[in-house]
Amino acid sequence: MNLELHAVQARHPAAPAGASALRGLSLSLSAGEQVAVIGPSGAGKTTLLQVAAAALKPAAGTLRLDGADAWALRTAALQRLRGRLFLAPQTPPLPPRQRVVTAVLAGRLPAWSLATSLRSLFYPADTGAAHTALERFGLAEKLFSRVDRLSGGERQRVGLARALLSPATLWLVDEPLSALDPTRAVQAVTALKAMARERGATVMVTMHQVDMALAHFDRIVGLRDGRLAFDLPTAQVSREHLLQLYAEHEDELTGPAAAQPADMTPTPVVMHCR
Numbered sequence: 001m002n003l004e005l006h007a008v009q010a011r012h013p014a015a016p017a018g019a020s021a022l023r024g025l026s027l028s029l030s031a032g033e034q035v036a037v038i039g040p041s042g043a044g045k046t047t048l049l050q051v052a053a054a055a056l057k058p059a060a061g062t063l064r065l066d067g068a069d070a071w072a073l074r075t076a077a078l079q080r081l082r083g084r085l086f087l088a089p090q091t092p093p094l095p096p097r098q099r100v101v102t103a104v105l106a107g108r109l110p111a112w113s114l115a116t117s118l119r120s121l122f123y124p125a126d127t128g129a130a131h132t133a134l135e136r137f138g139l140a141e142k143l144f145s146r147v148d149r150l151s152g153g154e155r156q157r158v159g160l161a162r163a164l165l166s167p168a169t170l171w172l173v174d175e176p177l178s179a180l181d182p183t184r185a186v187q188a189v190t191a192l193k194a195m196a197r198e199r200g201a202t203v204m205v206t207m208h209q210v211d212m213a214l215a216h217f218d219r220i221v222g223l224r225d226g227r228l229a230f231d232l233p234t235a236q237v238s239r240e241h242l243l244q245l246y247a248e249h250e251d252e253l254t255g256p257a258a259a260q261p262a263d264m265t266p267t268p269v270v271m272h273c274r
């Protein structure tokens with residue numbers, strides 16, 4: 001699916017009037033593209049995903065998905081369109097007593113009839129597919145565990161496994177790595193990208209780990225104060241771009257730009273032993 005945002009202004013529903021989270025943002029993604037969005041806390045990354053998922057109506061500007069102006073559609077058509085989008089929040093809202101298999105299969109809901117959806121709550125409809133999806137995230141052994149017995153990182157991976165079951169062709173993933181250790185983070189981002197490529201799905205991922213974004217994505221969008229700071233192929237993102245993007249938020253910057261410049265490397269202490 002291709003995505004076009006034009007001059008979008010949007011505000012978090014709980015924010016005071018006039019406090020825009022996105023301020024005239026334009027951005028487009030071609031079908032099958034994979035993009036990482038970075039920027040300091042409060043830059044508007046989550047709001048951008050919510051607008052792209054047609055979950056939050058922009059105050060101004062347009063959202064086009066495969067050429068259709070989403071908010072000009074009738075309610076039924078908008079609902080159908082939303083069935084082709086997958087928004088993975090940073091903390092997936094998983095019912096605590098639910099089994100992992102049921103939580104993962106919920107990704108299939110847009111493709112199922114009401115009867116199949118209800119039946120699957122009691123007799124999981126495609127356990128094999130849920131197992132395969134969990135396997136991609138190193139979680140196969142948790143298939144029948146209860147969601148409330150999982151760690152934060154395991155829940156996050158269940159949320160991602162759900163994407164693999166969904167019929168969506170646009171995946172919007174918010175901070176998928178925030179609760180994962182470095183090994184799991186690499187495994188998760190690799191699986192997500194590979195599966196999206198296999199399906200031809202477009203992917204937009206927000207990330208705090210700048211080094212991970214640079215290492216795993218070919219295109220980087222830098223967002224600051226609700227505006228586009230840059231939108232570049234990864235090879236063109238310089239240390240200066242990153243330092244400007246995170247100016248006054250340097251503590252949030254990880255990776256190459258955060259590394260101490262060579263001339264500031266402390267001189268090794270020489271110990272003299274008698």
Ligand SMILES: Nc1ncnc2c1ncn2[C@@H]1O[C@H](COP(=O)(O)OP(=O)(O)OP(=O)(O)O)[C@@H](O)[C@H]1O
Binds near residue numbers: 020040
């Ligand atoms: N729950 C909320 N109530 C009120 N305003 C909010 C709320 N969440 C976000 N905002 C406003 O929207 C702006 C953008 O927030 P958003 O969550 O999109 O940024 P972000 O880049 O995803 O931040 P983070 O990296 O910390 O998750 C914030 O600066 C804040 O002003």
